[in-house]
Amino acid sequence: MSNTTYTAFLRTEFAARGTEAEIAAALQGLGPHPEGLLVFADATGAQVDLNLTGAPVDSRPPRGHHPSGSRPAGRPKLGVTAREVTLLPRHWDWLRRQRGGASAALRRLVDAAMEAAPPANPDAAYAFVTAMAGDLANYEAAIRALYAGDAATFGAAMQSWPADIRAHAVALARL
Numbered sequence: 001m002s003n004t005t006y007t008a009f010l011r012t013e014f015a016a017r018g019t020e021a022e023i024a025a026a027l028q029g030l031g032p033h034p035e036g037l038l039v040f041a042d043a044t045g046a047q048v049d050l051n052l053t054g055a056p057v058d059s060r061p062p063r064g065h066h067p068s069g070s071r072p073a074g075r076p077k078l079g080v081t082a083r084e085v086t087l088l089p090r091h092w093d094w095l096r097r098q099r100g101g102a103s104a105a106l107r108r109l110v111d112a113a114m115e116a117a118p119p120a121n122p123d124a125a126y127a128f129v130t131a132m133a134g135d136l137a138n139y140e141a142a143i144r145a146l147y148a149g150d151a152a153t154f155g156a157a158m159q160s161w162p163a164d165i166r167a168h169a170v171a172l173a174r175l
Helices: 020-026 091-095 100-118 122-133 139-148 151-157 163-173
Strands: 006-009 013-018 039-042
Touching: 006 020, 006 163, 013 020, 013 163, 039 122, 091 100, 122 139, 122 163, 139 151, 151 163
Parallel strands: none
Antiparallel strands: 006 013, 006 039
16 A cells, blocks of 8 residues: 555545545445545545455555565666756755755755645646535636635635535645
8 A cells, every 4th residue: 555645525524534544444334335435535636446345456466576585676666757957066066965965955855845835736626626516506616716726716616515525625726
């Protein structure tokens, strides 16, 4: 299982948030296929189907498992993507003096910037709102406000919606 987080709703009410295992544990008493359960990926807002039974989905070995016990040559499978970065000499000098080298310093800087001001994510909010509120009053006005970046109008358009749906839509939109 990955570190991907999800949010689960039972009909229009918040039910649980967390990893797949945490969602399964939180909903354990409801059975493997609770009626009205919808689960959404927090990163994309897309509706997903999770295995809430606790049984293995298939018999494939875990990712990164090497049956021979030896690791293949090359970079470790960390999701690393090599790309070119162009900086001034003074920037390279500063990076060279940082703990862990240039790559580690750049990763720390990017992580800090992402935490300080998470980017707006209208597509994730759109996917969630469409699935949960596509038939509710003022849906179209809410979507227009979402893509216009107008938090006040977005909130006003959702005023008659169930509170948990409104709260999660705002969290995903980050307006």
